[in-house]
Amino acid sequence: MSQPVTPYTNQSATKKEQVATMFNNISKTYDFLNHFLSLGIDIIWRKKAIGELKSANPQQILDVATGTGDFAFEALKILKPTKIIGVDISQGM
Secondary structure, three states: OOOOOOOOOOOOOOHHHHHHHHHHHHOOOHHHHHHHHOOOHHHHHHHHHHHHHHHHOOOEEEEEOOOOOHHHHHHHHHHOOOEEEEEOOOOOO
16 A cells, blocks of 8 residues: 655644645755756746646636746736736645
């Protein structure tokens, strides 16, 4: 039987709390690491996803797991919706 995967196995916190803590801990370097480790693919898929939304001309966007807000900020710049809401489990992101 497989064991549950947890970011920090020596804690008594729930998996949700551990994931939030993990992202809080890496939030300051997340964008750099994401760009570096993905070889810039994160930028390409973000622009492609926003391009797919252009024809819908969304006026409201909900960005779930927004992280540092890269997608939301790019969507605001290109799509110019009237409202964007970004939510994330991590306060640091």
